[in-house]
Amino acid sequence: MSSTALWKRGLILMIxxxxxxxxxxxxxxxxxxxxxxxxAAIAAAGGTATPDQAAALAEWPGVLPSALMNLGLDLRxxxxxxxxxxxxxxYKSRIDALWxxxxxxxxxxxxxxxxxxxxxxxxxxxxxTIENPAGMAAALEAxxxxxxxxxxxxxxxxxxxxxxxxxxxxxxxxxxxxxxATDERTIQQSLEIIRRRVDQAGTREPTIxxxxxxxILIQVPGIGSAQELKxxxxxxxxxxxxxxxSRTTDxxxxxxxxxxxxxxxxxxxxxxxxxESPVVSGEDLVDAQPSFDQNNKPSVSFRFDTTGARKxxxxxxxxIGAPFAIVLDNEVISAPVIQSHIPGGxxxxxxxxxxxxxxxxxxxxxxxxxxxxMNFLEERTIGPELGQxxxxxxxxxxxxxxxxxxxxxxxxxxxxxxxxxIALTINIALIMAVLSTIGATLxxxxxxxxxxxxxxxxxxxxxxxERMREELRDGGNPRRAIEMGFERAFSAxxxxxxxxxxxxxxxxxxxxxxxxxxxxTLGLGILTSMFTAVYVTRFIVELWFDLRRPKAIVV
Amino acid sequence: MxxxxxxxxxxxxxxFFKIQWLTFGSSIAAMVASVVIILVMGLxxxxxxxxxxxxxxESTTPVDVGAYREALSTLGLGDVSISEVFDPAFRPDQHxxxxxxxxxxxxxxxxxxxxxxxxxxxxxxxxxxLFPAVESVGPKVSEELITSALLSVLAGAAGILFYVxxxxxxxxxxxxxxxxxxxxxxTVGIFSLFQIKFDLTIVAALLTILGYSVNDTVVIFDRLRxxxxxxxxxxxxxxxxxxxxxxxxxxxxxxSTTLISLIVLVFFGGDVIRGFVFAMILxxxxxxxxxxxxxxxxxxxxxxxxxxxxxxxxxxxxADVDA
Numbered sequence: 104m105s106s107t108a109l110w111k112r113g114l115i116l117m118i119x120x121x122x123x124x125x126x127x128x129x130x131x132x133x134x135x136x137x138x139x140x141x142x143a144a145i146a147a148a149g150g151t152a153t154p155d156q157a158a159a160l161a162e163w164p165g166v167l168p169s170a171l172m173n174l175g176l177d178l179r180x181x182x183x184x185x186x187x188x189x190x191x192x193x194y195k196s197r198i199d200a201l202w203x204x205x206x207x208x209x210x211x212x213x214x215x216x217x218x219x220x221x222x223x224x225x226x227x228x229x230x231x232t233i234e235n236p237a238g239m240a241a242a243l244e245a246x247x248x249x250x251x252x253x254x255x256x257x258x259x260x261x262x263x264x265x266x267x268x269x270x271x272x273x274x275x276x277x278x279x280x281x282x283x284a285t286d287e288r289t290i291q292q293s294l295e296i297i298r299r300r301v302d303q304a305g306t307r308e309p310t311i312x313x314x315x316x317x318x319i320l321i322q323v324p325g326i327g328s329a330q331e332l333k334x335x336x337x338x339x340x341x342x343x344x345x346x347x348x349s350r351t352t353d354x355x356x357x358x359x360x361x362x363x364x365x366x367x368x369x370x371x372x373x374x375x376x377x378x379e380s381p382v383v384s385g386e387d388l389v390d391a392q393p394s395f396d397q398n399n400k401p402s403v404s405f406r407f408d409t410t411g412a413r414k415x416x417x418x419x420x421x422x423i424g425a426p427f428a429i430v431l432d433n434e435v436i437s438a439p440v441i442q443s444h445i446p447g448g449x450x451x452x453x454x455x456x457x458x459x460x461x462x463x464x465x466x467x468x469x470x471x472x473x474x475x476x477m478n479f480l481e482e483r484t485i486g487p488e489l490g491q492x493x494x495x496x497x498x499x500x501x502x503x504x505x506x507x508x509x510x511x512x513x514x515x516x517x518x519x520x521x522x523x524x525i526a527l528t529i530n531i532a533l534i535m536a537v538l539s540t541i542g543a544t545l546x547x548x549x550x551x552x553x554x555x556x557x558x559x560x561x562x563x564x565x566x567x568x569e570r571m572r573e574e575l576r577d578g579g580n581p582r583r584a585i586e587m588g589f590e591r592a593f594s595a596x597x598x599x600x601x602x603x604x605x606x607x608x609x610x611x612x613x614x615x616x617x618x619x620x621x622x623x624t625l626g627l628g629i630l631t632s633m634f635t636a637v638y639v640t641r642f643i644v645e646l647w648f649d650l651r652r653p654k655a656i657v658v
Numbered sequence: 659m660x661x662x663x664x665x666x667x668x669x670x671x672x673x674f675f676k677i678q679w680l681t682f683g684s685s686i687a688a689m690v691a692s693v694v695i696i697l698v699m700g701l702x703x704x705x706x707x708x709x710x711x712x713x714x715x716e717s718t719t720p721v722d723v724g725a726y727r728e729a730l731s732t733l734g735l736g737d738v739s740i741s742e743v744f745d746p747a748f749r750p751d752q753h754x755x756x757x758x759x760x761x762x763x764x765x766x767x768x769x770x771x772x773x774x775x776x777x778x779x780x781x782x783x784x785x786x787x788l789f790p791a792v793e794s795v796g797p798k799v800s801e802e803l804i805t806s807a808l809l810s811v812l813a814g815a816a817g818i819l820f821y822v823x824x825x826x827x828x829x830x831x832x833x834x835x836x837x838x839x840x841x842x843x844x845t846v847g848i849f850s851l852f853q854i855k856f857d858l859t860i861v862a863a864l865l866t867i868l869g870y871s872v873n874d875t876v877v878i879f880d881r882l883r884x885x886x887x888x889x890x891x892x893x894x895x896x897x898x899x900x901x902x903x904x905x906x907x908x909x910x911x912x913x914s915t916t917l918i919s920l921i922v923l924v925f926f927g928g929d930v931i932r933g934f935v936f937a938m939i940l941x942x943x944x945x946x947x948x949x950x951x952x953x954x955x956x957x958x959x960x961x962x963x964x965x966x967x968x969x970x971x972x973x974x975x976x977a978d979v980d981a
Binding site: 187328329330478479481482483484486488493496497499500503504507508514515516547551558559561562572576594598600603606609610613614617625 | 662663664668714716747770788789790791792793794795796798799803806809810813814817818821822825858859861862865866868869870872873874876877880881904905907908911912914915916917918919920922923925926927928930931934935938
């Protein structure tokens with residue numbers, strides 16, 4: 104009986120062979136993982152390998168596939184955070200930064216509007232009172248002139264500023280279009296900074312994704328706790344260079360207007376009074392690297408961009424002999440005296456750092472500050488031991504489930520049950536192969552999905568075999584019974600699997616976290632089980648039938 | 659003839675409608691009872707849906723719930739539940755408990771300080787205690803999770819309704835969905851009755867039950883459609899009995915292979931997914947029951963239009979596919 108065309112048989116065989124080959128690396132997970140890590144490290148180092156790396160590389164033959172299923176946080180251990188970015192923070196700083204510009208613009212119109220002053224207003228709104236309301240029209244025009252047009256897909260032509268008047272007040276806020284554009288930028292910037300900070304920490308395969316309007320999902324396997332992750336991404340290294348007014352040991356000293364009293368990091372009980380507005384700030388920084396100073400002590404060298412370099416150069420030229428403070432997160436790291444004019448915009452921060460501290464400081468300086476604060480809506484920590492327990496549990500359940508179903512199938516359908524079991528094994532291999540190839544993440548609910556698929560995958564075989572039995576009972580010859588069994592059962596298999604697939608798609612589409620992981624393996628399992636139960640089983644049964652040519656068959 | 663394990667005799671002739679008012683009536687009663695129980699007792703929502711924090715503890719010394727509770731009582735945490743977790747896969751000296759702390763009113767972000775306090779307090783009771791998992795969900799997210807969970811179950815049911823309607827007749831679609839509602843409602847009712855933790859994974863289980871139950875029902879309907887074309891004169895009631903008897907072996911067979919894998923998961927799958935597996939087991943049993951006794955009853959009540967040409971013959975659009 105050869106009702107399956109030769110080319111089709113070839114294709115089926117090839118898919119099965121690929122599935123088994125691509126699933127195999129997962130059986131040697133640690134070894135392949137080390138191989139992959141070594142390969143990545145060697146590629147990053149430009150092709151040179153250390154002996155350790157070469158040994159790890161040799162652990163797994165390069166000709167074999169080496170893609171692995173990613174293990175989810177619940178299996179590997181790690182931290183999960185869902186953060187909401189407070190995008191409104193940015194409105195406030197934008198609007199606050201606008202006040203000097205507005206003031207200057209209105210000063211030019213003093214003869215029309217009189218004196219101007221900033222009136223109290225909610226955050227993100229600038230309220231300016233003008234002395235002479237008669238000049239309101241001119242004032243509004245001047246302030247509107249400060250806005251530029253928004254460049255977004257939907258808001259082209261709209262102004263960035265929304266300027267209105269109320270009695271003698273001018274009210275300025277960001278226009279809706281500009282707010283949306285700002286939100287977009289804030290989120291993108293936050294994503295980028297988080298990604299850089301997490302990457303710098305060198306953990307494996309972190310997930311950093313935007314979710315919805317203003318949320319960011321961060322999953323980092325292998326990190327100790329959610330708190331550690333928050334510390335990593337939340338630390339804002341705010342570096343400024345401020346002019347020093349005086350040095351004191353009095354913690355209660357009054358710094359005076361527009362000055363700050365800041366503690367020193369190195370000298371206990373010493374405080375510096377510095378000017379509040381910095382000479383240069385970390386935003387002007389383009390690079391920071393850990394290095395060593397002339398005394399071979401760990402330090403951080405940095406470089407400013409053109410604006411920063413000019414400001415820094417001008418300031419040092421004008422203040423030779425005066426001390427200035429290097430301030431990091433409101434603490435004075437050091438307050439050297441300016442020895443000479445420093446042109447070119449590069450310098451070095453010395454202090455009593457360890458090598459590790461100077462490295463971290465350089466990373467923090469390079470990554471920059473988050474543009475807005477974040478609220479953490481969801482945080483989960485899973486320890487690596489619990490993850491390993493879950494992997495063991497999943498393996499045990501998978502193996503025992505497989506054996507139980509296989510025994511049951513043989514008891515019920517004899518040799519035909521055995522053939523269905525071969526198809527079932529290929530099915531599991533195919534699920535793992537596809538998961539590895541598309542780089543999907545396997546979670547504990549995902550394993551449950553696979554185990555459940557084993558139970559449900561044989562359904563198609565059951566349908567086919569039951570149909571064969573009926574055909575045999577009705578007196579059909581073996582060849583016809585087999586053919587009819589496959590053909591007649593197909594419509595039922597199709598209908599039942601489409602509805603199953605439908606629910607898997609809906610779960611993936613609407614669900615989150617554990618539901619998604621489950622939906623992926625369940626949906627994949629339905630697809631691969633259709634292939635194995637219908638095509639692979641048929642292939643095996645036909646092959647057997649052609650070889651043995653039995654006169655009668657018992658299903 | 660070679661020996662075969664058979665749960666169902668080769669030829670059965672069961673009248674599934676003989677006690678139809680009893681079976682159908684008890685299904686309706688179970689559904690009504692489930693609604694009442696859910697309304698009266700409510701569901702024991704996990705932090706996914708209620709907001710709050712769960713801390714999993716693990717120690718080599720036995721869990722002393724009383725001592726834990728006492729240690730935490732001074733912290734003013736409000737609603738705290740502590741339960742010991744058992745699992746056949748645990749090592750003899752592995753003692754695990756789950757501590758659940760409800761979210762406090764008006765707290766949007768999760769407070770790590772509280773978690774640190776709890777951990778310190780527990781360490782004074784048992785210095786060897788470890789915290790393998792700590793999870794917090796803010797109330798804002800949990801509200802959204804409830805909405806999306808409800809939406810996904812509804813969308814799942816709607817999708818199935820539509821598919822069955824297109825592939826079969828509308829009476830079949832109504833019967834299928836009635837069976838689905840029955841399965842899901844009674845499962846949730848049982849979760850409410852025994853106050854089993856209801857979280858996101860249970861919603862996934864409910865959706866899988868939808869998929870399983872519809873699978874079961876559709877296979878019978880598929881055969882019914884075939885028989886409708888084959889035996890034009892047979893009364894619908896007899897035809898349904900014939901169809902169900904023909905497919906009974908398969909219904910039982912598939913239910914048992916699925917149950918085998920689920921029972922294996924109960925024993926070996928670890929405690930994290932136990933609730934999920936329990937929901938699935940309920941669903942498979944209920945799904946098989948509703949297929950046999952619920953869906954067809956409704957189709958019988960609604961009747962099927964048996965004109966000379968059935969709307970769709972058994973040579974459906976897939977029958978011509980060269981398999």
